[in-house]
Amino acid sequence: MLMSVGSLAAMGLALGSVLGVASRYLSVEADPIEAELLAMLPGSQCGQCGYVGCGQAAAALAKGEAPVTLCPPGGKATVEALAAKLGVKVDLSQVVDSGPQIAEVTEEICVGCCRCIKVCPTDAIIGAAKQIHNVIREACTGCSSCIDVCPTEALAMMPIPVTLQHWTWPKPASAQH
Amino acid sequence: MGFLDRFLKTPNWGVHPEDHKRPAADVPLRLFPSPERIFMPLHQHVGGAARPIVMVGQKVLKGQLIAQAQGNISAPIHASVSGTISAVGEVTAPHPSGLPFKAITIDSDGENRWIDSEPLADPFSAAPEEITKRTAAAGVVGLGGATFPAAPKFALGKRLKVTTLIVNGGECEPYLSSDDRIMRDYPEMVIDGARLVMHAIGATQALVGIENNKPEAIAAMRQAAAAFPEIKICPLPALYPMGSDRQLIKVLTGIEVPSDARAAETGVLVHNVSTCAAVHKAIRLGQPLVERIITINGGAIAAPGNLYAPLGTMISDLFAFVGLKEAPSRLILGGPMMGTPLLHDRIPIVKGASGILAFNAAEAFVPEAGPCIRCGNCTKACPMGLLPLEMAARIRVGDLEGAEKFELQDCISCGCCAYVCPSHIPLVQYFSHAKGELTAAERSKLRTEATKRLVEAKTARIEREEREKLEAAARRKAERDAAKAAAAKAATPVAEQTQGASA
Numbered sequence: 001m002l003m004s005v006g007s008l009a010a011m012g013l014a015l016g017s018v019l020g021v022a023s024r025y026l027s028v029e030a031d032p033i034e035a036e037l038l039a040m041l042p043g044s045q046c047g048q049c050g051y052v053g054c055g056q057a058a059a060a061l062a063k064g065e066a067p068v069t070l071c072p073p074g075g076k077a078t079v080e081a082l083a084a085k086l087g088v089k090v091d092l093s094q095v096v097d098s099g100p101q102i103a104e105v106t107e108e109i110c111v112g113c114c115r116c117i118k119v120c121p122t123d124a125i126i127g128a129a130k131q132i133h134n135v136i137r138e139a140c141t142g143c144s145s146c147i148d149v150c151p152t153e154a155l156a157m158m159p160i161p162v163t164l165q166h167w168t169w170p171k172p173a174s175a176q177h
Numbered sequence: 178m179g180f181l182d183r184f185l186k187t188p189n190w191g192v193h194p195e196d197h198k199r200p201a202a203d204v205p206l207r208l209f210p211s212p213e214r215i216f217m218p219l220h221q222h223v224g225g226a227a228r229p230i231v232m233v234g235q236k237v238l239k240g241q242l243i244a245q246a247q248g249n250i251s252a253p254i255h256a257s258v259s260g261t262i263s264a265v266g267e268v269t270a271p272h273p274s275g276l277p278f279k280a281i282t283i284d285s286d287g288e289n290r291w292i293d294s295e296p297l298a299d300p301f302s303a304a305p306e307e308i309t310k311r312t313a314a315a316g317v318v319g320l321g322g323a324t325f326p327a328a329p330k331f332a333l334g335k336r337l338k339v340t341t342l343i344v345n346g347g348e349c350e351p352y353l354s355s356d357d358r359i360m361r362d363y364p365e366m367v368i369d370g371a372r373l374v375m376h377a378i379g380a381t382q383a384l385v386g387i388e389n390n391k392p393e394a395i396a397a398m399r400q401a402a403a404a405f406p407e408i409k410i411c412p413l414p415a416l417y418p419m420g421s422d423r424q425l426i427k428v429l430t431g432i433e434v435p436s437d438a439r440a441a442e443t444g445v446l447v448h449n450v451s452t453c454a455a456v457h458k459a460i461r462l463g464q465p466l467v468e469r470i471i472t473i474n475g476g477a478i479a480a481p482g483n484l485y486a487p488l489g490t491m492i493s494d495l496f497a498f499v500g501l502k503e504a505p506s507r508l509i510l511g512g513p514m515m516g517t518p519l520l521h522d523r524i525p526i527v528k529g530a531s532g533i534l535a536f537n538a539a540e541a542f543v544p545e546a547g548p549c550i551r552c553g554n555c556t557k558a559c560p561m562g563l564l565p566l567e568m569a570a571r572i573r574v575g576d577l578e579g580a581e582k583f584e585l586q587d588c589i590s591c592g593c594c595a596y597v598c599p600s601h602i603p604l605v606q607y608f609s610h611a612k613g614e615l616t617a618a619e620r621s622k623l624r625t626e627a628t629k630r631l632v633e634a635k636t637a638r639i640e641r642e643e644r645e646k647l648e649a650a651a652r653r654k655a656e657r658d659a660a661k662a663a664a665a666k667a668a669t670p671v672a673e674q675t676q677g678a679s680a
Contacts (some may be wrong), residue, residue: 043629073628077621122631123638141628165218167274168613171572172544172603 025163034062035083040081041071044121046143048072061086073141101157103147107132109154115154116146142165188428190560191416194514197388201474202354205483206362206663209498211258211289213488216268217243218280221527222318223325224250229281235262240465240612243281246313251314251328252528257467258285269525271510275520280489286374294463301376305335308377310458314465315459316528321345321356321420321449322511324529325454333439334378334446343429344371344382345421346387346394346450349634350512353532355470356450358483360394364401365455370453372406373460378446383408384429386448390415417514418591422447435582436587451531461633471495471530475504476537486526492533493522505535514592547600554593555604561587563569565594565604571660577618580611588612 038058045053049070051060053056060066061082066160068082068090083090103116103125107121112130124140127133202598220226227244237243237256240425244254247292263284283386297311313328334342342366348356360367371383385402402408411429413419423434425447432443440447448456450468458464467488474481479500486495492508509516510530526533564583571579581668588608595604 042625043632045632074625075621077618078625080618121635122628123635124631139627139631141624141631164270164272164274164276164277164278166616166617167272167276169273169606170404170607171610172546174603174608 004074018135031059031062034058036085037082040074040078040085042073042141042143044073044080044141044143046121046145048139048143064141065163073143078086101142101144102160103135103142103144103155104158105133105135106154106156107134109152111152111154113151115149119145119149121145187414187559190424190558190562190593191418192558192596193415193419194596196415197352197474198343198354198357198390200359201347201352201472201481201483202391202430206358206470206479206483206485207489209486209495211285211287211482211487212262212490212494213285213287214491215258215283215285215487215526216491217254217283217489218256218268218270218278218525218527219244219254220270220278221254221324221488222252222389223323223566224248226279226287227254228277229265231281232267233262237262237283238290240292240294240464240467243283246316246326250326250329252318253465254281255316255465255467256283257489258283259288259290260285261541269521269524271517271520271524271530273520280525283489291464291559296463297460299313300373300460305331305377305379308373308456309335312377312456312459315455315464317452317455317459318466318528319449320451320455320469320528320531322515322529322531323529327448327452330441330446330448331374331377333441334380337441337444339378339441339444339446340381341430341445342375342378342383343422343425343445343447344383344385344450344453345420345425345447346385346391346398347425348391348500349388349417349420350514350516350531351413352474352534353419353471353472354474354530355483355513357391357394358470358472359451360391361397362398364394366454366457367398367450368401368405368408368453369461370455372405372446373456374448374453375407381407385410386425386429387411387421388413388415398559412567413552417593417596418560418589419495420521421560421589421591428452436584436604461572466528469526469528470531471521471526472532473499473535473666474532475505475509475535476540477501477503477535482527487530489525492520492524492526495526495533496522500642501535506538506541507534507536509534509536514596515590524553544601547603550604552599553597554599558593558597559593560593561589562590565608568611568652569602569604572607580608581615585611585615634671643669 004076034096038055041054041058043054048154049057057070068086068088069079071078110132112127112132116127117125117132121143122139122141124136125133125146126136137142144157147157225248228247229244229245231237239256239259241256241264242253242371243256246253246368255426260283262281265280267282270278276353279315300308309331317327318324319327346360348358375383385398395410395412402410410435413428418424422440426440426445427433430445436441455466468485469488470483473495479502481639508519508522510519510533511517513534549566551566559565568580570581585608590605590609592605598604
């Protein structure tokens with residue numbers, strides 16, 4: 001009895017100290033820049049950049065494997081923030097800000113299957129089984145995750161129309177040359 | 178230097194553009210006959226658009242409420258003619274983009290029948306809040322061009338204990354003379370309106386600033402204000418942009434409004450002369466804001482002058498009334514310095530429309546922009562004390578944050594810098610572009626943050642649902658077990674009894 005307790009305690013102590021030493025010497029340091037980059041990304045894990053999620057994209061950015069223009073939903077502002085953080089020069093005029101787009105349901109075709117609701121990262125689609133679904137415009141981030149899962153192609157990405165409130169003056173033509 | 182400036186009372190900013198106000202300002206005010214059809218936009222003010230409360234086919238009287246204010250900063254819209262609502266649709270906005278916005282179309286019955294009004298009998302013995310309430314209900318907004326709803330401004334003035342009301346009769350923009358006309362033709366309305374505003378905000382004195390290029394207006398206003406010692410008429414040097422509130426406050430009171438503060442926080446509140454007249458009409462006559470004086474001027478106009486027209490009238494109808502000498506080369510809503518370029522004339526006039534300018538080819542000519550020679554004229558002209566050349570140089574290469582460091586947000590887009598620029602650089606467009614882009618960037622940042630919150634909310638929801646599912650399953654299992662145990666318990670004594678019996 002005493003023997004077994006003693007030997008188990010000794011083994012625990014020994015293995016514990018090995019683990020302790022290993023965590024000190026063999027630790028993998030999380031890149032602090034990665035965390036900062038991750039904070040700049042939208043975090044909707046939509047995968048449009050080609051990576052599994054925003055964390056992987058941030059890791060690739062930190063290693064310099066991905067261009068700062070990788071995030072379509074982030075738009076120009078994200079590109080600028082990433083470029084500033086990484087100290088990269090980026091020609092913003094080349095960034096095709098295809099303009100903000102959001103998903104829209106064609107109500108005549110929607111069968112109410114609920115598949116899009118499950119994949120939406122921001123819960124921007126409302127509806128229930130056999131009920132027509134709809135997109136909450138303010139909550140949709142334009143990640144287009146829902147487009148692929150729709151069995152009837154009732155979902156499509158539509159550019160957000162420019163309104164009086166969102167219109168901005170273009171840069172003067174004389175600034176171009 | 179600042180001391181010397183105050184002593185000499187000559188501001189060290191601004192420009193002296195050719196004013197082109199006469200002969201249009203001297204032509205007597207003409208009444209525009211009621212148009213056949215008007216298009217009443219729902220968004221004629223700063224803040225939330227009004228919400229329509231009428232149906233197509235409904236008969237309305239002049240002055241009847243057709244759209245309610247929505248939100249804290251908003252203004253209601255009233256019918257400007259009597260007739261039938263024929264559509265609630267879209268019309269081109271008076272905006273440089275040429276984009277549409279919502280408007281209610283009314284087919285006039287030609288009778289111009291007013292709705293029954295209930296004027297306030299003795300406004301000065303009424304509570305100040307009553308004035309504010311009625312001003313809000315009448316849809317009065319700042320008519321100088323900013324179109325900020327008047328009532329929230331009154332409430333702000335009352336809350337911040339404003340002592341001085343400044344009545345803005347500067348009208349420093351060239352070509353425009355609608356404020357000049359209202360001061361010449363209806364000075365008692367303006368003065369009474371100013372007294373009502375003073376009552377509403379609790380101010381003890383009013384300073385009426387009028388540029389000295391309008392001697393007739395100064396004389397008329399002096400006569401009307403003679404009986405009221407608390408109202409002082411102050412002639413001002415004719416200098417652009419004297420009609421801008423911060424500049425007017427500085428010249429009249431010597432107070433410089435800090436960059437991050439509102440005028441009311443320094444104890445003064447500015448209201449335009451036309452706004453005061455509109456307040457007078459709202460309180461004394463019970464009439465909402467449905468008409469205004471509008472200047473029609475420019476080289477392409479056959480008979481320039483001021484018209485008294487219902488809001489929502491198409492600009493093309495106004496042009497048909499005054500006649501066109503030639504097809505206008507450029508159309509501007511407002512003045513040439515700060516006005517809005519319009520793409521065509523099928524656009525209705527709105528509450529903030531002080532004038533419509535139709536320029537001929539010579540007036541519309543814009544020389545080609547050259548490179549900046551760093552002469553520094555723009556810095557001398559800038560009434561806000563900014564460095565337009567530095568800001569433009571940064572915006573040109575896309576360094577908007579750099580421009581922001583030069584206090585871009587303080588720019589009032591008055592156009593003095595572009596006016597004096599010998600290289601004809603469109604400086605104001607640079608600044609408007611940069612301000613728009615910065616606002617858009619700010620918006621997308623907020624959006625990204627909102628997305629993060631939504632994603633977190635979804636993750637939390639999924640986790641909660643999983644947990645609840647597990648808990649529910651555990652509960653069911655426990656219930657099942659309990660039921661089983663109970664069943665077993667109930668069954669056992671019976672079994673024992675039967676066993677006992679058999680034994």
